[in-house]
Amino acid sequence: MAVELCLLLLLFCGSTISEVQPIYKPPPGTLDFGFVPSKTYDTGAYHEPGSIGILFKIVHAFLYLVQPNSFPQDLIRKVAQQQLGKTQGDYQKPENVVLTLQAIYYEIGFIVSAALGLLFILLLPLVGLCFCMCRCCDNCGGEMHQRQKKNADCQRSCFATFLFVASLIISVGVLCAYAANQHLTNQVRGAKKLVNSNFKDLKIFLNDTPAQIDYLVSQYNTAKDKALSDLNNVGPVLGTRVQEQLGKEVRPALDAALTMAGAIRETKEALENVSVSVEVLQEGTERLRANLTDVKTHLSNTLNDSACNAAQAASTCNIIRNSLSQLNVNANFSGLPGVSSQLAKVNDVLKIDLSSLVQKGYAAFNDTPDLVVNQTRNILSDIKSVLESIGSNITTFTKALPVQKILDDLMVYLTQSEAYVQDYFPLVEQYDFYRWLGCLILCCMVVLILVFYYLGLLCGTCGYDKHASPTTRGCISNTGGNFLMAGVGFSFLFSWVLMTVVVLTFVTGGNVEKLVCEPFEDKNLFKVLDTPYLLNQQWKNYLAGILFKNPNVNLTFEKVYSDCKENKGIYTSLHLEYLFNINEFLNISMYTEDVALKIEHIQINLSKIILLDEIGKENLLNFSSSGIDGIDFSAYLTEINKSVTKVDLLSFANDLEARADQLPKGALENALKGHANSIRMIHNQQVVPLEQAMSTLNQSVRLLKKTSSELMVKVKNVISAVNAAQFLINNNASQVIVQETKKYMDTIVGYFEQYTEWVKESIAMEVAACKPIANVIDTAVDIFLCSYITDSVNTFWFGLGGSSMFLIPAIIFAVKLSKYYRRMDTEDVYDDVETIPMKTTENGNNGYHKEHLYGIHNPVFTSSVEQW
Secondary structure, three states: OHHHHHHHHHHHHHOOOOOOOOOOOOOOOOOOOOOOOOOOOOOOOOOOOHHHHHHHHHHHHHHHHHOOOOOOHHHHHHHHHHOOOOOOOHHHOHHHHHHHHHHHHHOHHHHHHHHHHHHHHHHHHHHHHHHHHHHHOOOOOOOOEEOOOOOHHHHHHHHHHHHHHHHHHHHHHHHHHHHHHHHHHHHHHHHHHHHHHHHHHHHHHHHHHHHHHHHHHHOHHHHHHHHHHHHHOHHHHHHHHHHHHHHHHHHHHHHHHHHHHHHHHHHHHHHHHHHHHHHHHHHHHHHHHHHHHHHHHHHHHHHOOHHHHOHHHHHHHHHHHHHHHHOOEOOOOOOOOOOHHHHHHHHHHHOOOHHHHHHHHHHHHHOHHHHHHHHOHHHHHHHHHHHHHHHHHHHHHHHHOOHHHHHHHHHHHHHHHHHHHHHHHHHHHHHHHHHHHHHHHHHHHHHHHHHHHHHHHHHHHHHOOOOOOHHHOOHHHHHHHHHHHHHHHHHHHHHHHHHHHHHHHHHHHHHHHHHHHHHHHOOHHHHHHOOOOOOOOOOOOHHHHHHHOOOOOOOOHHHHHHHHHOOOEHHHHOOHHHOOOHHHHOOHHHHHHHHHHHHHOOOOOOOOOOOOOHHHHHHHHHHHOOOHHHOOHHHHHHHHOOOOEOOOHHHHHHHHHHHHOOOOOOHHHHHHHHHHHHHHHHHHHHHHHHHHHHHHHHHHHHHHHHHHOOHHHHHHHHHHHHHHHHHHHHHHHHHHHHHHHHHHHHHHHHHHHHHHHHHHHHHHHOOOEOHHHHHHHHHHHHHHHHHHHHHHHHHHHHHHHHHHHOHHHHHHHHHHHHHHHOOOOEEEOOOOOOOOOOOOHHHOHHHEEOHHHHOOOOOOOOOOOOOO
16 A cells, blocks of 8 residues: 555656756746645644653663663674574574674673562572571571660661661652553553544545645646746737847937937027027127227217316326227127028928938837737747647646545545554553553552551551560550561562563563664664665665665665655655656656747748938938038137127226216216216127127037037948948848747746746655654654653663562561561560579570569560561
8 A cells, every 4th residue: 555655646746747958048037836735734743751751761861871882783784684593503603603792792781680680580589488487497587585685776776767768769669660550551541642643644645635736737827827928928028029139239320310310400500590699799799889989989078078187187087098999899700601501401401300210210120029929920829729738738647647546545545544443442442451450460569568568667666665575565566566577478479570570571671762762763773774685685775675666776764754754745755756757747848849949930020120211311411411510610719709898898887987986076077977887788788698699609609510520420320320230130130039039938938947846846845745654653653662652661660670679678677677566475584684694494495584474574675686
């Protein structure tokens, strides 16, 4: 069934992947395919033991002391490859003897500990038997007589303390064992939820995979729709690209022609401004000259007045009289050449609207996208048919796969497995109950012993009377001693049973922890399983041999587990490309090649585009021969650079008014000030307009000079640029079209490359993510075997073993202490407290006095301990 699952996923993946090897891969617009639909898995393959985890860590530390060696990878490989025991005498071979010694060296901690446990199992019952027989012979403390010693109270207290401490340690051990036993039962009872969660995730894994595959297939429409959009907009896409490439030469040529058309208009305006300005300046200067002559005449008449002969005014009048020569026109515009002939020629040029002709060239060039659309209509329909056929083939192939049947079979198998687990889980719980009961009985054995010890200590301590003699001790004290001896008896009876269980669980649980759980956690266990030729002497890689029948494929347990742990797709985790060649089932490159060939056959003819006709070119040549370059610009600039008058009239008027203020008050002063105002009026009304006309003339002349500079060369350059651009369109545009068509083709193909790369990435990381498989392994090994069972079993033997070991000192202290609590048959008799015992043979042997014969009370030192 595992192979069928792999085949199913391979078929899924095969319906969505292909490879395209582009020659040129431009950066097309990034497509958004969305997110592959996926559901969240419920199983959390992690176990937190809670407070009992402290005990687990203590047990792990103890196991490290017992077995500090690292995981023996090489040893396990060699042992597995040697296949010991298949033939008689295998163990006698030198290499096998070495392996055996290495195994013993690795297990030496467990071997020594188990040997000590076996000695405990064998010797303690034997010692107990001998102890019983010895006591039956009134030896080993069996004689009901207690010798009197001075330090008897101290010894009794020490023995009671030691027994109490030993009992406490035994109690802690049995509590640990009980906690581990109960923890294992609780985990087994709660394991059903975890098992169901794993089955649920596996069902999600199976049910969700087809939906993911359908989503991958459906996203082909995203790439197809984008490609169709570009094909439908072939004008804006391909046409604009062709236009942009040709425009690198066409647009500058047309821009230069359009600039020249503007220059023609500006030249006309400049010539008109020159003609008008010169006429205005000629008339204005003649009028200004006449007015200035009148002003000088009137000033001369005023200065000839008798008032100027006065001493106070003579010098001022002479100064004013000497400055009258400055009142004259400085510039002479009457000699400037006319521009009427040039203006007439430019007007003839402007009869043809060159700007309109250039705009027609722009319009024709801007129609390139429409030309592309019209000339590629038939080819684009074929390409669209190919794209539609790709989608149809994908859908047809996907439907042809036996996906649903395989899914149904796997689901049936999974359902049967779940039903099997559900049916047998009550049986597991029942057996676990038996195990729990057995472990509880073992704990109760220890508890029974502890009960006798604690009751013995309680009764003995509470009922002890230090004034009573050994033969007259009370019933409570005597009962305490009997409880202690009962505890000793049960210790001998149960100890070997307890230690047998401890040894068996210790050897089993300890080795499982060291050889399975720890190497599973650090993945060394997978490295052993991945050893070439280990599981099968003919196969280098066992997993690849099982799945692909090709053991040379580099497929390892560790890599599969790690990939599934990271929730990668099963196609990547199992390297299913070795089992299923995707390109054989869906080869989009074949279709993209058809698309590329059809796009390469696109032929676009742009010869209908006319940038500038012959009329426009002739118009440019006429402009260059208009004669504006023959204008005497230096003569114009010479006069323009002069001032209108020889002196600034405002300054002259201000100076005249200032000198009038120096004269005595009277008619002369007022007359001079009147002349100053007249000069100001002449400046404002005549000089200022003339200066404005000169400024206009200056700008126009300089513009004409700039335009006329190498005018013929400029015009020829414009015509050459236009001719070169027209030649490019008529003759070399095919190369540009081929180049841009190739880029356009790569853009279309790039959408499908994006789609295939996205599909590959999705299948590698998202489709059929095998996290549930890793969860099943983690649940079975890390949680069930290691966390639930092994940790609990190891903690159980750790607690029970500790309790069993401390039974030995407890036995010794209980036997010693019981002599101080039990009622004795005989006791030591003294004449006084400082004499030695009397040796009265008729009263008993060795000076012993039997109180039941004489019925008298003999005071003695009550504290006594007898060595045994």
